Amino acid sequence: MISRLTIFQNLCKKCINNKRYYSNGNNFLKNNTTNIVNRQEDPPKLSLEKDTIYSLASGVGKSGVAVIRVSGSQSKEVLKGLVNKKESEFKPRYATIGTFFHPLTKEAIDKGMFIYFKSPHSFTGEDVVEFHIHGGRAVIHDTLDAISSIGGTRTSQPGEFTKRAFDNGKMDLSEVEGLADLIDSQTHHQRKIAFNQMQGSISRFYYQLREDLIRSSAYMEAYIDFGEDAELDPEIVEQSKNRIIGIRDRIQSHLNDGKRGERLRQGAQVTILGPPNAGKSSLINLLTNRKVSIVSPIPGTTRDIIEAMLDIGGYPVIIGDTAGIRQSSDTIELEGVQMAKERSETSDLSLCVLDASQLIEQQTSNSQLDNELLNIINSNTIFIFNKMDIINESPLKKEIWGRKKLEILDNIVKHVNETRKHIDKVYGKDSIQSVEISCIDNMNIRQLLDYLQKSLENLFECQEQDSPLLTRMRYKEALINCVESLDRYLYFHDSDIVIASEELRSAIKSIGEITHSSNIDDLLDIIFKDFCIGK
Numbered sequence: 001m002i003s004r005l006t007i008f009q010n011l012c013k014k015c016i017n018n019k020r021y022y023s024n025g026n027n028f029l030k031n032n033t034t035n036i037v038n039r040q041e042d043p044p045k046l047s048l049e050k051d052t053i054y055s056l057a058s059g060v061g062k063s064g065v066a067v068i069r070v071s072g073s074q075s076k077e078v079l080k081g082l083v084n085k086k087e088s089e090f091k092p093r094y095a096t097i098g099t100f101f102h103p104l105t106k107e108a109i110d111k112g113m114f115i116y117f118k119s120p121h122s123f124t125g126e127d128v129v130e131f132h133i134h135g136g137r138a139v140i141h142d143t144l145d146a147i148s149s150i151g152g153t154r155t156s157q158p159g160e161f162t163k164r165a166f167d168n169g170k171m172d173l174s175e176v177e178g179l180a181d182l183i184d185s186q187t188h189h190q191r192k193i194a195f196n197q198m199q200g201s202i203s204r205f206y207y208q209l210r211e212d213l214i215r216s217s218a219y220m221e222a223y224i225d226f227g228e229d230a231e232l233d234p235e236i237v238e239q240s241k242n243r244i245i246g247i248r249d250r251i252q253s254h255l256n257d258g259k260r261g262e263r264l265r266q267g268a269q270v271t272i273l274g275p276p277n278a279g280k281s282s283l284i285n286l287l288t289n290r291k292v293s294i295v296s297p298i299p300g301t302t303r304d305i306i307e308a309m310l311d312i313g314g315y316p317v318i319i320g321d322t323a324g325i326r327q328s329s330d331t332i333e334l335e336g337v338q339m340a341k342e343r344s345e346t347s348d349l350s351l352c353v354l355d356a357s358q359l360i361e362q363q364t365s366n367s368q369l370d371n372e373l374l375n376i377i378n379s380n381t382i383f384i385f386n387k388m389d390i391i392n393e394s395p396l397k398k399e400i401w402g403r404k405k406l407e408i409l410d411n412i413v414k415h416v417n418e419t420r421k422h423i424d425k426v427y428g429k430d431s432i433q434s435v436e437i438s439c440i441d442n443m444n445i446r447q448l449l450d451y452l453q454k455s456l457e458n459l460f461e462c463q464e465q466d467s468p469l470l471t472r473m474r475y476k477e478a479l480i481n482c483v484e485s486l487d488r489y490l491y492f493h494d495s496d497i498v499i500a501s502e503e504l505r506s507a508i509k510s511i512g513e514i515t516h517s518s519n520i521d522d523l524l525d526i527i528f529k530d531f532c533i534g535k
């Protein structure tokens with residue numbers, strides 16, 4: 001005879017293997033609360049109009065080749081209208097050469113290539129046709145006009161092709177976001193992370209976590225419904241609790257990524273700071289290879305923060321030139337100094353530019369490095385000794401500089417250790433990162449860039465190779481909600497198993513939000529707002 005325990009265990013298995021079922025105490029029923037466990041099988045349906053849409057998918061402007069994309073039930077009609085070929089020649093996923101005619105005037109527009117993708121094996125999941133034509137304005141205009149003459153077609157909205165791909169279950173939300181990031185990516189590492197996300201790296205990771213939680217919740221649900229009857233060993237519930245603690249800890253350590261994902265997506269912040277006239281604007285111009293900031297011998301020229309985007313070894317960087325830090329009675333300059341300090345505080349790296357030629361002239365070793373400047377130094381500060389061309393002019397200056405530099409470094413170490421404002425351990429001379437450069441002679445700029453690249457590599461270094469980077473605040477919020485629910489689940493676990501189980505469901509729901517949000521329309525609007533028309 002089958003024991004009640006075996007029946008219970010079989011029910012648990014059934015519940016786990018088929019997430020469409022839940023227990024009502026007697027039977028496993030089809031799940032009506034599908035928003036909890038059934039999201040990924042049934043992506044939310046959007047009320048999209050099902051016209052056939054078309055638009056230029058390649059960039060605007062003159063080009064060798066342009067691609068026009070058509071998606072929807074009329075795609076084949078569009079193809080028949082423009083191409084003088086039999087339907088049997090529309091072999092799916094084959095590139096075919098053809099002349100394209102205007103369906104109304106019968107005039108030949110261009111000779112190019114077309115590809116027919118039969119539903120559901122296309123980007124959108126619908127019938128899709130791509131026309132590869134010559135990229136002249138008139139060719140594009142006349143081809144679009146030809147397509148518009150076919151009934152049931154209209155031009156697409158920004159991101160509408162991708163919306164349809166999402167609607168038809170071809171992509172989930174995080175994959176759509178990955179695609180948006182891929183199109184926006186400007187550096188090697190941004191492209192890499194976006195491509196992986198588009199290919200489902202994030203989805204797989206969260207689906208797995210969600211799956212593990214569902215598995216554990218299934219044991220609990222079954223226990224609630226059958227536990228007392230079946231006189232079960234509470235060991236089973238204890239085991240699932242331990243598994244949930246493990247999942248909670250995995251999510252928590254995934255959350256502690258030091259904002260690496262967001263930084264990689266948006267760019268690391270680097271601030272150039274230092275006293276007036278040290279060469280900060282000259283440095284930003286040199287690094288960006290263009291004149292972004294005004295260079296002048298008048299101290300206090302830069303007032304605002306001047307930002308520019310840089311690609312350093314494939315890492316995106318938002319570098320900012322700031323007002324020279326000094327005491328001033330000028331309120332506008334003071335405002336600039338305050339902004340410089342604030343940006344530096346929140347930056348991933350700071351480049352503190354000092355004028356070496358001035359430093360050797362000064363009696364006290366750190367008159368350029370007054371307390372105001374020293375107070376913003378932290379372990380992410382790299383010291384740049386600029387104007388080395390002047391030092392290198394004479395052996396005497398070089399000799400003085402050798403001694404002066406050691407004195408300066410000693411002073412920095414002393415100050416930082418005394419204030420201990422930004423560091424948690426005793427700071428030594430070897431903790432100070434410094435580079436000697438000349439903006440005028442382009443001296444050691446390559447070395448500085450290598451230095452910066454190494455610092456960025458450390459900043460972005462993956463501690464946990466098996467989990468993807470958290471590229472968006474939205475993911476972080478969903479995970480924090482999930483951890484909070486799991487904490488409440490653990491709190492109620494021994495006193496009220498029903499509340500505990502409710503919290504577990506809420507944790508599962510939070511993770512599901514990453515790939516299939518309940519706020520789907522608002523979110524899609526945000527994501528697609530920046531998409532181009534043909535995507």
Ligand SMILES: Nc1nc2c(ncn2[C@@H]2O[C@H](COP(=O)(O)OP(=O)(O)OP(=O)(O)O)[C@@H](O)[C@H]2O)c(=O)[nH]1
Pocket residue numbers: 275276277278279280281282283294295296297298299300301302322323324386387388389390437438439440441
């Ligand atoms: N000899 C020499 N002069 C330099 C070098 N770098 C900058 N200068 C000069 O130093 C002066 C100040 O340069 P800026 O780049 O405007 O300095 P800044 O730190 O941005 O100055 P503020 O806007 O006042 O904060 C200019 O006359 C530059 O040409 C260098 O490497 N060698």
